[in-house]
Amino acid sequence: MTTTEIRPNLPVDEQLAILRRGVVDLVTEDDLRRKLERGQPLRIKLGADPTRPDLHLGHAVILRKMRQFQDLGHKVIMLIGDFTAMIGDPSGKSKTRPPLTLEETRANAQSYLEQCRLILRDEPELLELRFNSEWLEPLGYADVIRLASRYTVARILERDDFTKRLSAGTPISLHELLYPLTQGYDSVALHADVELGGTDQLFNNLVGRALQRDYGQEPQVVMTLPLLVGLDGTEKMSKSLDNYIGLTDEPDVMFAGLMKVPDPLLENYFTLLTDLPPERIQELLAGHPVAAHRELARQVVAWLHPQADLAAAEERFRAVAKGGIPENVPTVTVAREELGESGRVSMARLVVLAGLEPSNGAARKLIGNRGLKLNGKPYTEPQGTLSQDELTEEGGVVIQKGKDRFVRLILGT
Template sequence: MSKYAITPEVESNLRVALRGCDELLVQSEFAQKLARSHATGVPLRVKLGLDPTAPDIHLGHTVVLNKMRQLQDLGHTVIFLIGDFTSMIGDPSGRNTTRPPLTREQIEENAKTYYAQASMVLDPARTEIRYNSEWCDPLGARGMIQLASRYTVARMMERDDFTKRFKSGVPISVHEFLYPLMQGYDSVALKSDIELGGTDQKFNLLVGRELQKEYGQEPQCILTMPLLEGTDGVEKMSKSKNNYIGIGEAPDSMFGKLMSVSDTLMWRYYELLSFKSLEEIAALRAEVQAGRNPRDAKVMLAQEIITRFHSRQAAEAALASFEARFRDGAIPDDMPEIKIQGAPIGILKLLREASLASSGAEAQRNIEQGGVRIDGNKIEDKALQLSAGTYVLQVGKRKFARVTLV
């Protein structure tokens, strides 16, 4: 790559790329790509691939989508890649068992909402949407064999989850080796300059970089973003963990979930989800440390996010609804925080274990009298089962607990 001048504008763009990121490989190469783009006026090709394994996008997904939008606003070409082909293989990243592949029908159904929801973050007019079946299907058996010849089993076994499974005797199906190969081939087909992903995707992104070299292309840089913890503050945000906040959820639901996160986790959400500058966030944090109620900062974050995915009016209405249900009901700023094992768990047992009822009979009586609420919603079902996640439990007007089920 020819040397281009690193101007102040290039340095500014590099700072935008680095904000909140976990790792940028290779930073010096990316700075040169930015400098070349600035000098020639040719935008960089920025790739993000998402497999439509579930129908909804949650705030965890938007961490990397936000970074895409930032690069898009700098004038670069954003490629939103829907992995309709790779979804049929199943991404083994971070898994200790073989992931069941999805059917074509499941993939098509999930993909319907993906781009529409992603467009709530990205600018649709400036986004190139692609499906990797465009180039993966035509490969055929011969092309797949030729692709596989460009990567060794030894390199594949450097992947941490494969190594752990092999050492512990957990089966690894041959088709799982195809996943990083096919994701890497996407980068070749799209001639990407930089690929984004979560930290759990680092191996796959590096495969793309190596395959581009094999095909005589300039290797892409890779930028990994941290995995956002869910509302429980423990596991990464996931629908299967029931600790997620979907970007298509109703404003009241989003507001309640955001207000339920811990004061510590709130700052993590600010860094990875807020569009406020780092200086603004630091100033707000200093105010809280100096005595300002952290609830104020949480309300500001909830309103910013709901405004983004709904509207300013929806955010104001969600705040008014929340205050009517919680603040007017004298919910305390501080309440016991309890972690309980054994999810899913019945509501009667949960109230006992959270010390909000002395017996199952008392718990049942409180529900019958309309005195039990979860996240502000009155509970009437005595057989209710709660899955893993974090909940604000209220019994009567004075008993509260923030309970995390695992």
């Protein structure tokens, strides 16, 4: 990441202007102003249940806000909810989510933390890593009862997802009611000044604010950011919905993905993922959509891949968009043992060897649905084969899945 100068003495109004950008809920701005006016580093909390090890640009929205706090001289606390993940956050869920083991959450957390460091500053005075099992695991039964006594069932059931499930007659397990309390207790344990989260975390974060007050602490400021809409333009960015751009995607893949952002979402992406001033964003939106997409792609790729060759990434996108084959294509060597007695190998098997599908059946389905190209031309024979001669021709063969996944196949010597 590009090193940004730390500016702890920036005037409070300027700090607030930076920190308000893209924020949906701020409870309250007056509280945040008072905390900033003291001129002391604040403790900024972000809790994450590492239920999946991979991050995407949707996660980058909040990580970017954390980085802004760091650049203003404040310490951010990346709290890994290894203990609360065993409960399962019910936010937005229509049914109980299967809990994870402590070992599963900690394994996912290692990958999670490595990816977070792509955005966050790693200096000890600006980043603190914690696991909430530190204080939640030692709690005894009596401690849990005392904690539960500090919040009413009526207030817990005010959460939209609980209300909807009650109305629909969908079961709510008792352990789910404890989740907001345990997350709120994290803020007490950490003495958090500010807690960040997505808009779906507003209720949980406000519980933390209330518990801090009950424990005699100054209540944390709650700041939520919008959930980034995925490339399909209909739902939030998600790996499971396959509408995402991965945080660790290669520059050319990330560039191509950003060029696919639906036009109505451009302003949102510019605001949440770049530092461009509002007037420049409006200027871009008023111009040609392709130029706006290109600037968005260049801004985000340069942010996450500061050493990337942007011109090469853009050229690759243009080549693919025109139906061509880019120059830098990953190569997979096919072992001669894959050839049958006839000296041929099935295309479905080659698709699997290339890592484009997990099984021959999935590969044949891909081919039957016209989702594969061979050397730039549609390939539509699910039972088709390639010969030894085709694989040993200069440069081998290039197979393509979808619009921008290419693999060059050559026969081993």
